[in-house]
Amino acid sequence: MANLNTSAQDRTFDAIVIGSGISGGWAAKEFTEKGLKTLVLERGRDVKHLKDYPTTNKYPWEFQHRGQIPEAIRQEAPVVSRCYAFKEDAMHFFVKDKEHPYEQDKPFDWIRGYQVGGKSLLWARQTQRWSNYDFEGPARDGFAVDWPIRYADIAPWYSYVEKFVGISGNKDGIDILPDGEFLPPMELTAVEQYFKGFVADNYKDRHVIYGRCAHLSEPQPIHTQQGRVQCQKRNLCQRGCPFGGYFSSNSSTLPWAEKTGNLTLRPHSVVHSIIYDDKKGKATGVRVVDAQSKEMIEYYARIIFVNAAAINSNLILLNSTSSRFPNGLGNDSGVLGKYFAFHNYRATIYADYDGFPDVTTEGRRPTSAYIPRFRNVKKQETDFLRGYAAGFDTGRRSWRSNDGFGTSLKDQLFNEETGNWYVGSHMMGETIPKESSQLTLDQSKKDEWGMPVLHINIGYDDNDEKMIKDFHEQMEEMYTKAGFKNIRTGDSKQAPGLDIHEMGGARMGHDPKTSVLNKWNQLHAVNNVFVTDGACMTSTSTQNPSLTYMALTARAVDYAVGQMKKGEI
Amino acid sequence: MLVNRRTALKQALVVSAGLALLPACLRKTAPASITLKNIAVDSEGESMLALLADTLIPTTSTPGAKDVKAHLFALTMVDDCFKKEDQQQWTAGMKAFSELSEKKTGKSFEKSTPEARAALLGELEKAKAEDGGAAYFYHATKRLIIQGYTTSEYFLTKVQVYELVPARFHGSIPVKPASRRTA
Numbered sequence: 001m002a003n004l005n006t007s008a009q010d011r012t013f014d015a016i017v018i019g020s021g022i023s024g025g026w027a028a029k030e031f032t033e034k035g036l037k038t039l040v041l042e043r044g045r046d047v048k049h050l051k052d053y054p055t056t057n058k059y060p061w062e063f064q065h066r067g068q069i070p071e072a073i074r075q076e077a078p079v080v081s082r083c084y085a086f087k088e089d090a091m092h093f094f095v096k097d098k099e100h101p102y103e104q105d106k107p108f109d110w111i112r113g114y115q116v117g118g119k120s121l122l123w124a125r126q127t128q129r130w131s132n133y134d135f136e137g138p139a140r141d142g143f144a145v146d147w148p149i150r151y152a153d154i155a156p157w158y159s160y161v162e163k164f165v166g167i168s169g170n171k172d173g174i175d176i177l178p179d180g181e182f183l184p185p186m187e188l189t190a191v192e193q194y195f196k197g198f199v200a201d202n203y204k205d206r207h208v209i210y211g212r213c214a215h216l217s218e219p220q221p222i223h224t225q226q227g228r229v230q231c232q233k234r235n236l237c238q239r240g241c242p243f244g245g246y247f248s249s250n251s252s253t254l255p256w257a258e259k260t261g262n263l264t265l266r267p268h269s270v271v272h273s274i275i276y277d278d279k280k281g282k283a284t285g286v287r288v289v290d291a292q293s294k295e296m297i298e299y300y301a302r303i304i305f306v307n308a309a310a311i312n313s314n315l316i317l318l319n320s321t322s323s324r325f326p327n328g329l330g331n332d333s334g335v336l337g338k339y340f341a342f343h344n345y346r347a348t349i350y351a352d353y354d355g356f357p358d359v360t361t362e363g364r365r366p367t368s369a370y371i372p373r374f375r376n377v378k379k380q381e382t383d384f385l386r387g388y389a390a391g392f393d394t395g396r397r398s399w400r401s402n403d404g405f406g407t408s409l410k411d412q413l414f415n416e417e418t419g420n421w422y423v424g425s426h427m428m429g430e431t432i433p434k435e436s437s438q439l440t441l442d443q444s445k446k447d448e449w450g451m452p453v454l455h456i457n458i459g460y461d462d463n464d465e466k467m468i469k470d471f472h473e474q475m476e477e478m479y480t481k482a483g484f485k486n487i488r489t490g491d492s493k494q495a496p497g498l499d500i501h502e503m504g505g506a507r508m509g510h511d512p513k514t515s516v517l518n519k520w521n522q523l524h525a526v527n528n529v530f531v532t533d534g535a536c537m538t539s540t541s542t543q544n545p546s547l548t549y550m551a552l553t554a555r556a557v558d559y560a561v562g563q564m565k566k567g568e569i
Numbered sequence: 570m571l572v573n574r575r576t577a578l579k580q581a582l583v584v585s586a587g588l589a590l591l592p593a594c595l596r597k598t599a600p601a602s603i604t605l606k607n608i609a610v611d612s613e614g615e616s617m618l619a620l621l622a623d624t625l626i627p628t629t630s631t632p633g634a635k636d637v638k639a640h641l642f643a644l645t646m647v648d649d650c651f652k653k654e655d656q657q658q659w660t661a662g663m664k665a666f667s668e669l670s671e672k673k674t675g676k677s678f679e680k681s682t683p684e685a686r687a688a689l690l691g692e693l694e695k696a697k698a699e700d701g702g703a704a705y706f707y708h709a710t711k712r713l714i715i716q717g718y719t720t721s722e723y724f725l726t727k728v729q730v731y732e733l734v735p736a737r738f739h740g741s742i743p744v745k746p747a748s749r750r751t752a
Contacts, residue, residue, distance in 0.1 A: 057733065059722070059725065059731060059733060060720050060725060060731060061720055061721055061722045061725060064645060064649075065645070065646060065649060065650055066642075066716065066717075066720050068646070068650050069650075070649040070650055071649065071650050071651060071652055071653075072649070186738050186740075187738060187739060187740030187741070188740050189740040189741060190740060190741035192740070193740070193741070230736075232734045232735070232736045233735050233736060233737060233738050234733065234734055234735065236733075356741075357744070358743060358744055359741045359742060359743055359744060360741075360742060360743075360744050361738070361739060361740055361741070361742070362737065362738070362739040362742050363732075363735040363736070363737040363738040363739060364735050364738060365738040365740075396744075400719075402711070402712070402715055403694070404694065405624060405625045405626075405687075405690050405694065405711070406624065406625070406627060406687065406690075407627060407629060407752065409625060409626060409715075410626045410627065410629065410631075410633070410752040411752040413626065413715065413718065413719055413724075413728075413752065414728055414750040414751070414752040415747065415749055415750055415752075416729065417747075418744055418747070
């Protein structure tokens, strides 16, 4: 590698961002726009917008197995094979199990996307804001630690990122789920409209709304400047979008950062650790293992942002040991890697509806309706803590009979019948971060890049089980009253991790004794290192978290650059 | 002498390899037209599948399952996407299917009359996949042939048009009165 011959000066930047996913992309955009020479390190390969979406324009018949994953791959990679989006059209964007092994005490499905853009290529694109009911949760209910921020701290940053990302949404005026900067919503279906009205009429504090999503329903100049155009409602997002219709680092923040001339992107860079200088009392850079050559190279910067995705950010911090921090960077409190949590996605409830026989839907829609949390919002009502939000999706069923053979079968296949409406919902439950839910390093085993193997210990608890029961009961009651028929509840029993909403381990808090990061996502103990991905989360609430990571990242960069200009960093 | 013994051993190996190949040579079977990694289906098996596909979804004024190569799709799916035990059950079921045809009509599936083939399929329609043997083969193959047919380029461009770029979503539009399509 040419890197061995480059001088330390060539390997010195103003800022280093570890990770190019949804939060790392934002850090890159913000730093480069503010004039900082920024190095973005990505452990996977490069994926260029448009150029590297090999399946994006394929028709169903062009997939040899019509989307299904061949058995040999399933056998070899059982974890990733359980992910809903791991299909023939997008499997090249997922990490196969053996490519990065880890240890589990209890089943934990760690879903990863190691490439430029990370999982921002693959995300479900739901973008709901947090409210004070979420930020005040731990303090009110006595778990975790108090969030060091409130809604007012992050609200302007939500607005800031929403405008750039492009969020399709409806202003619902609900305090539990604050409104944002919205592009027009797409349509709800006839049954969703009906259920929305039914719930509003029959439940004081329950709402059915349009699920806000990162899709350009009506692009603004800021979006066309990014080279993105209107969402074409293909619902093939996981392949990478040739229109840039949904937000990803690849379509948006990274090319934007590149245009400033201040971005250096280095794929195939596995970050080994952050270099801490005892004398300076600061981090001075990072050690990178080149994923291909396996050589170790050091890069230096004044500011380091850790955006490797929740679990890998913990891994890097835990592996960054020095005489000052023998247990991991900034880990004076000993809480690093602990209080790890996720979202409980186990419960579902489906039904049929025989209303609205004369209408149907047409085209496709990349979002659904959404039921914001209604349990334990303003006061404690149940024997479990916190609550759940729910996705809510409906459509008109169509079917063909496969009975018989010959011309009668062929005739049936040619003439689809219209069936009843289906309604379906899945829970998104808050889980309680616990000290015992922990990420540690197994120093006895090293992976092929010389990193200790990550050990995950996390599982469901009684609170989660009670919440599943309550979701089923409450939703069944609402469905029944609304006249939905043939109600079927389900519990997938899926392992934690499959929600792909892992959070915590390097939580934010007021007190350095009980938290890793302060209210600016800055390590309490190392003021030039910031963590702004899922690792920073003090609690999980129920919202899909990516929007919050983006807002926290933009806010933290603004603070870090301000501190740098004042000479504090 | 040593050299001679080596040569003799080599020759013996070549001969036994030839013997191993012999039965296949005698039957004069050709491999299937697609490369199979896990299951053994030869060209004869492939033609039987093609005929089964055509019996299930026949060519009429419009293409049938055989025309869109749905039988090859079925073969690919069994070979790549079935679990090992299901592959074994399927190949055993394929044999059972052939034998059942012989037993019922005294002829192979291919040499039977269309009426005899219809009678055989009519009987298997009444059985369930769980009954195993020929019934498992029939129902598993039928499912794949229907899948292959209804996701074929022909079907998704001429019968039920798949839109790669719909560019619209309407949440509530009147159901169009169904006009029967001629299959």
